[in-house]
Amino acid sequence: MSEVKAARYGKDNVRVYKVHKDEKTGVQTVVEMTVCVLLEGEIDTSYTKADNSVIVATDSIKNTIYILAKQHPVTPPELFGSILGTHFIEKYKHIHAAHAHIVTHRWARMDVDGKPHPHSFVRDSEEKRNVQVDVVEGQGIDISSSLSKLTVLKSTNSQFWGFLRDEYTTLKETWDRILSTDVDAAWQWKRFSGLDEVRSAVPQFDTTWSAAREITLKTFAEDNSASVQNTMYKMAEQILARQPLVETVDYSLPNKHYFEIDLSWHKDLQNTGKNAEVYAPQSDPNGLIKCSVGRSSKPKL
Incomplete structure (x- = not known):
C-alpha cells in the first residue's frame, strides 16, 4: 500500500517584464522577473486516481501571474510574491499553500552626458535580487529575501x-x-x-x-x-x-x-x-x- 507523502506543482520560468511610465516627467522604470509558483493542497487524487478536477492548470497559473502583475505593483518583490500566494489560497478552497519564487534581473539606468536617462538601461552585471514567499493557510506568510x-x-x-x-x-x-x-x-x-x-x-x-x-x-x-x-x-x-x-x-x-x-x-x-x-x-x-x-x-x- 502506498500514499502521497508530499506534493506540489505549478509553473516555473515565467518571464515577466513590467514598465512604469510617469506621464508627468516622462521617466520610465522597468522591472524584469522570472517567477515560479507552486501549489499544495488537496491534490493527491490527481496523482493516485488520475483525477484532474483538482488541478489548477499550470497555464492558468501563468496567466494569473501576468494578470496580477498588471493589477498590482511588482515591487518590492516581497509584496508581489505575497500577493500571488494569497490569491491562490483564497481563490481555490482546496489549495492550502502557495510558494512563489521571484528572481529580479538587474537593469541599471544609463547615464548619458552625466545625467540619468529617462528610459534607457544597461545590465551591468549578472547580480540578482531574489525572494521566496511561502503562504500557508491559517499560518501566515514566510519571506526570505536574497541577493546573488x-x-x-x-x-x-x-x-x-x-x-x-x-x-x-x-x-x-x-x-x-x-x-x-x-x-x-x-x-x-x-x-x-x-x-x-x-x-x-x-x-x-x-x-x-x-x-x-x-x-x-x-x-x-x-x-x-x-x-x-x-x-x-x-x-x-x-x-x-x-x-x-x-x-x-x-x-x-x-x-x-x-x-x-x-x-x-x-x-x-x-x-x-x-x-x-x-x-x-x-x-x-x-x-x-x-x-x-x-x-x-x-x-x-
Missing part, C-alpha cells in the same frame, strides 16, 4: 593562516592573498500574519536589501580578512543589527582562487610572494563556505 551573483574581488588585505595542519596538508599559510567570491546572501523575515502586515512592512524591504548590499560590499572591502568565515560573520551580524524584523542571515561564499605562478625558471624572473603580479585564475576546485547567523538566545551578562 554579486561578484567581488580585492587584491590584498586577505589572510589565511593558523589553520589545522596534518599529514594531508600542503597549503601554505599566507598573510596577503587575493580574495574573490560570488556573494549569495539571504535574510529570513519574521513570519507575517497576512497580506496586510506585509503591506505595512513594504518600506522595509527595499531599504533592507540596499543595506545588506552596502554592508556586504563595505565589509568585504575594508575588513583585513582573517578568513572568509570571519568576514561573512561580520557581514551577517551587521544586517541583523540594522533590521530587527530579520531573524536569520545566511551567506554562501565560494572562494575563487588565484594562484601565483613561479616564473623563476625564466631568467630568474621573480613572481611569487611580495613580487607576485601575474596570477592564474582557477575555475575549480574551489572552497565553499556557508553560515547561518541568528539572534542569540543567551541573556546578556
Whole structure:
C-alpha cells in the first residue's frame, strides 16, 4: 500500500517584464522577473486516481501571474510574491499553500552626458535580487529575501593562516592573498500574519536589501580578512543589527582562487610572494563556505 507523502506543482520560468511610465516627467522604470509558483493542497487524487478536477492548470497559473502583475505593483518583490500566494489560497478552497519564487534581473539606468536617462538601461552585471514567499493557510506568510551573483574581488588585505595542519596538508599559510567570491546572501523575515502586515512592512524591504548590499560590499572591502568565515560573520551580524524584523542571515561564499605562478625558471624572473603580479585564475576546485547567523538566545551578562 502506498500514499502521497508530499506534493506540489505549478509553473516555473515565467518571464515577466513590467514598465512604469510617469506621464508627468516622462521617466520610465522597468522591472524584469522570472517567477515560479507552486501549489499544495488537496491534490493527491490527481496523482493516485488520475483525477484532474483538482488541478489548477499550470497555464492558468501563468496567466494569473501576468494578470496580477498588471493589477498590482511588482515591487518590492516581497509584496508581489505575497500577493500571488494569497490569491491562490483564497481563490481555490482546496489549495492550502502557495510558494512563489521571484528572481529580479538587474537593469541599471544609463547615464548619458552625466545625467540619468529617462528610459534607457544597461545590465551591468549578472547580480540578482531574489525572494521566496511561502503562504500557508491559517499560518501566515514566510519571506526570505536574497541577493546573488554579486561578484567581488580585492587584491590584498586577505589572510589565511593558523589553520589545522596534518599529514594531508600542503597549503601554505599566507598573510596577503587575493580574495574573490560570488556573494549569495539571504535574510529570513519574521513570519507575517497576512497580506496586510506585509503591506505595512513594504518600506522595509527595499531599504533592507540596499543595506545588506552596502554592508556586504563595505565589509568585504575594508575588513583585513582573517578568513572568509570571519568576514561573512561580520557581514551577517551587521544586517541583523540594522533590521530587527530579520531573524536569520545566511551567506554562501565560494572562494575563487588565484594562484601565483613561479616564473623563476625564466631568467630568474621573480613572481611569487611580495613580487607576485601575474596570477592564474582557477575555475575549480574551489572552497565553499556557508553560515547561518541568528539572534542569540543567551541573556546578556
